[in-house]
Amino acid sequence: MLQEIVISGFGGQGVLSMGKILAYSGMMEEKEVSWFPAYGPEQRGGTANVTVIISDEAISSPVVNQFDIAIVLNQPSLEKFESRVKPGGALIYDGYGIHKKVERTDINVFKVNAMDESMKMDNTRVFNMIILGGLLKISPMVELENVMKGLKESLPERHHKLLPMNEAAILRGMELVEQEQQAV
Amino acid sequence: MSEEIVLMKGNEAIAHAAIRYGVDGYFGYPITPQSEIIETLMEVAPWKTTGMVVLQAESEVAAINMVYGGAACGKYAMTSSSSPGISLKQEGISYMAGAELPALIVNVQRGGPGLGTIQPSQADYFQTVKGGGHGDYKLITLAPNSVQEMADFVGLAFELAFKYRNPAMILTDGVIGQMMEKVKLPAWQQRRSEQEIREQCPWATLGKTADRKPNIITSLELDSAAMEKNNERFQAKYRVVEATEVRYEEIKCDDADYLLVAFGSAARICQKTIDLARKEGIKVGLVRPITLWPFPTEVLYAYGGRVKGMLTVELNAGQMVEDVRLAVNGQIPVAHYGRLGGIVPTPEGVLAALKEKVVH
Numbered sequence: 031m032l033q034e035i036v037i038s039g040f041g042g043q044g045v046l047s048m049g050k051i052l053a054y055s056g057m058m059e060e061k062e063v064s065w066f067p068a069y070g071p072e073q074r075g076g077t078a079n080v081t082v083i084i085s086d087e088a089i090s091s092p093v094v095n096q097f098d099i100a101i102v103l104n105q106p107s108l109e110k111f112e113s114r115v116k117p118g119g120a121l122i123y124d125g126y127g128i129h130k131k132v133e134r135t136d137i138n139v140f141k142v143n144a145m146d147e148s149m150k151m152d153n154t155r156v157f158n159m160i161i162l163g164g165l166l167k168i169s170p171m172v173e174l175e176n177v178m179k180g181l182k183e184s185l186p187e188r189h190h191k192l193l194p195m196n197e198a199a200i201l202r203g204m205e206l207v208e209q210e211q212q213a214v
Numbered sequence: 215m216s217e218e219i220v221l222m223k224g225n226e227a228i229a230h231a232a233i234r235y236g237v238d239g240y241f242g243y244p245i246t247p248q249s250e251i252i253e254t255l256m257e258v259a260p261w262k263t264t265g266m267v268v269l270q271a272e273s274e275v276a277a278i279n280m281v282y283g284g285a286a287c288g289k290y291a292m293t294s295s296s297s298p299g300i301s302l303k304q305e306g307i308s309y310m311a312g313a314e315l316p317a318l319i320v321n322v323q324r325g326g327p328g329l330g331t332i333q334p335s336q337a338d339y340f341q342t343v344k345g346g347g348h349g350d351y352k353l354i355t356l357a358p359n360s361v362q363e364m365a366d367f368v369g370l371a372f373e374l375a376f377k378y379r380n381p382a383m384i385l386t387d388g389v390i391g392q393m394m395e396k397v398k399l400p401a402w403q404q405r406r407s408e409q410e411i412r413e414q415c416p417w418a419t420l421g422k423t424a425d426r427k428p429n430i431i432t433s434l435e436l437d438s439a440a441m442e443k444n445n446e447r448f449q450a451k452y453r454v455v456e457a458t459e460v461r462y463e464e465i466k467c468d469d470a471d472y473l474l475v476a477f478g479s480a481a482r483i484c485q486k487t488i489d490l491a492r493k494e495g496i497k498v499g500l501v502r503p504i505t506l507w508p509f510p511t512e513v514l515y516a517y518g519g520r521v522k523g524m525l526t527v528e529l530n531a532g533q534m535v536e537d538v539r540l541a542v543n544g545q546i547p548v549a550h551y552g553r554l555g556g557i558v559p560t561p562e563g564v565l566a567a568l569k570e571k572v573v574h
Contacts, residue, residue: 053394066393067393069247089395093389093560094486094560
């Protein structure tokens with residue numbers, strides 16, 4: 031198993047922390063993991079992105095150009111990463127942030143209406159966990175149990191009371207996935 | 215899973231490894247992309263446990279001179295910075311080489327010249343292995359390619375530095391510093407007692423005892439004849455380091471027709487290129503210098519007689535390629551591929567360059 035994933039959006043959307051939780055989850059499942067952020071000034075206001083790799087074998091390059099899955103949470107991210115999804119791979123987007131259609135027909139496209147849902151839940155801070163739920167539904171690369179362990183590991187103890195809320199958001203995200211397009 | 219395995223950034227691994235190794239003092243000044251080193255040290259607060267001093271100096275120049283002072287007392291002293299800050303430290307590094315002081319300097323490189331960018335680069339290769347400061351000196355240089363090696367090389371750097379009484383550098387970059395990977399941190403080691411330091415470092419200025427003359431730590435020697443002797447002693451020491459301490463890794467070289475040569479983050483990218491190339495039937499291997507000085511000259515010379523061509527891959531405009539060409543000594547063509555100014559090459563980009571420049 032080798033999953034090369036990019037998560038990209040505005041700074042503040044929880045892109046880096048979602049990647050971190052995913053990496054921790056992979057580690058809890060005794061997989062090899064790497065997490066490489068674009069740590070540049072784009073973190074502040076522009077697009078932030080992080081590459082997460084989860085693999086059964088040692089990871090060669092933490093920097094890759096082509097992804098199995100791209101999670102794009104705003105329009106600039108779609109423009110940057112649509113062309114870099116491997117044929118047959120998946121692109122996941124949040125309906126709120128994307129206003130142009132995905133043009134490629136050789137990839138699977140999924141919509142997770144995480145922003146709308148997080149507003150319904152009256153808690154926009156779980157936005158990224160809803161997206162994570164969607165990802166895990168589309169590609170169950172790690173067990174939910176290990177995701178929860180990973181979440182616990184990546185959160186400081188004072189935030190552990192927020193774990194049930196995050197789990198609920200992940201589960202909600204799993205229900206929300208809509209497949210918009212199948213690779214032809 | 216062992217409890218010792220944790221997920222962290224390369225920069226954080228350096229900080230934790232330093233505390234566990236029993237480092238006596240860290241002196242630094244923040245700069246991206248390595249500020250997590252001093253941030254982690256401040257957060258862990260080792261002065262409360264091991265007694266390690268962590269100090270944010272008023273400048274990079276102050277920090278390197280604090281390291282000089284600590285090292286003169288035989289302490290495990292270190293500093294870290296990124297490219298522009300490392301330039302500021304060059305005077306201190308040259309002085310330490312001249313005074314034969316062991317210390318660790320970490321350079322998490324970013325793109326230059328000048329203030330440049332905060333993104334990863336390997337453009338300080340020349341600065342590190344060809345001088346940097348003034349005078350005929352050499353800096354023991356280790357180039358980690360993983361978060362694990364970031365942790366492991368802290369101890370190795372101090373071992374080598376104290377073995378040869380010479381400053382040592384960990385030369386890494388924003389990729390390895392900022393990325394998170396699994397790491398097994400080194401075992402805890404007690405900080406050395408003053409008695410142990412006196413035994414390990416009879417040259418250290420820890421206060422004169424009745425049975426010896428005063429120890430003097432200086433790089434100054436106004437008598438040219440004596441200064442030439444000092445230089446000859448340094449050079450003799452450098453030849454020993456070159457004969458004994460070369461470290462490198464060979465990946466898929468056994469049946470290789472072509473070789474990639476790369477260090478640090480570039481070597482990781484090249485590993486993926488090897489897989490892509492072999493899928494297309496191009497037999498390529500990788501030699502990864504782990505010590506940049508001393509450089510694996512002999513092994514590269516030997517490969518020069520076996521493979522058809524080499525490509526060095528660097529996050530710079532072509533620096534290590536000069537040392538590879540010197541090593542290969544004209545036996546085969548040696549080309550270079552690099553991206554500049556903070557752009558990181560992709561495995562596919564390296565493959566395209568390999569095909570264009572080397573594979574015929």
